[in-house]
Amino acid sequence: MERELPDGLSADRLPAHVAIIMDGNGRWAKKRVLNRVKGHEKGAGAVRTVVESCTKFGIPYLTLYAFSTENWQRPKKEVDALMGLLTRFLRNERKQLQKNGVRLTAIGELHRLPEEVRRELDLAMAETKDNTRLTLCLALSYGSRSELVEMVQRISGEVKVGHIEAADVDEKMVSQFLFTRDFPDPDLVIRTSGEMRLSNFLLWQCAYSEIFFTETLWPDFGESEFASILKDFQERERRFGKVLQP
Numbered sequence: 479m480e481r482e483l484p485d486g487l488s489a490d491r492l493p494a495h496v497a498i499i500m501d502g503n504g505r506w507a508k509k510r511v512l513n514r515v516k517g518h519e520k521g522a523g524a525v526r527t528v529v530e531s532c533t534k535f536g537i538p539y540l541t542l543y544a545f546s547t548e549n550w551q552r553p554k555k556e557v558d559a560l561m562g563l564l565t566r567f568l569r570n571e572r573k574q575l576q577k578n579g580v581r582l583t584a585i586g587e588l589h590r591l592p593e594e595v596r597r598e599l600d601l602a603m604a605e606t607k608d609n610t611r612l613t614l615c616l617a618l619s620y621g622s623r624s625e626l627v628e629m630v631q632r633i634s635g636e637v638k639v640g641h642i643e644a645a646d647v648d649e650k651m652v653s654q655f656l657f658t659r660d661f662p663d664p665d666l667v668i669r670t671s672g673e674m675r676l677s678n679f680l681l682w683q684c685a686y687s688e689i690f691f692t693e694t695l696w697p698d699f700g701e702s703e704f705a706s707i708l709k710d711f712q713e714r715e716r717r718f719g720k721v722l723q724p
């Protein structure tokens with residue numbers, strides 16, 4: 479399929495993997511004297527937009543931080559509303575994802591999600607599993623520290639039964655024991671709402687990601703801002719600790 483690039487973006491230096499911390503739904507609603515849930519509902523529209531932009535621009539991997547392990551500590555009413563919204567989103571978007579060649583995947587402690595969400599997630603993942611245009615990964619009930627703890631437990635279990643030697647553990651193996659084993663590390667991480675922290679998101683995987691913070695609240699995030707962040711990314715020099723022009 480043809481890619482459609484906005485002016486000023488070059489096709490050859492696009493990030494392969496963009497990860498977004500979608501923050502600011504609550505503040506968006508508060509500014510309008512609305513319930514926080516209204517902000518989450520509006521945020522779902524921004525998800526649709528950014529997924530479409532990735533398919534248009536030809537970005538092959540997009541990870542969206544939608545719900546953290548810490549978010550379970552929010553009031554039950556808000557958690558229930560978020561889970562209901564997620565269920566409806568997955569149900570309503572499945573056809574469109576399929577039509578646009580999007581493969582849906584998810585990372586996180588998925589067993590903690592309500593049955594209804596898991597059912598819709600499984601259906602959408604099964605239906606879209608052969609798509610190749612964009613891999614959309616939803617981080618749901620995701621926390622980087624819990625992912626790292628699980629990795630250590632699993633690797634040490636393998637060592638204990640003699641399948642691997644402790645000395646064989648290397649960076650590649652660690653990556654293979656994370657939820658993200660099938661994805662490249664994010665090239666670009668975007669966080670909306672002006673907060674400048676990672677909030678337990680992909681701590682291992684973001685070792686060399688370019689990070690971009692914007693004041694925009696997630697429900698207001700749109701394609702033109704996304705394109706201008708990608709432009710900024712293309713102008714950055716990624717050195718990975720090396721000296722490029724000695």
Ligand code: IPE
Nearest residue numbers: 500501502503504505544545
């Ligand atoms: C992000 O928006 C969505 C989730 C974390 C689920 P918030 O709900 O964190 O919105 P703010 O940060 O309170 O504005």
Ligand code: IPE
Nearest residue numbers: 499500501543544545546677
């Ligand atoms: C991070 O946002 C998690 C998601 C966007 C899903 P939070 O709003 O939960 O993070 P903090 O509390 O501001 O760090």
Ligand code: MG
Nearest residue numbers: 501502503504
């Ligand atoms: Mg927040």
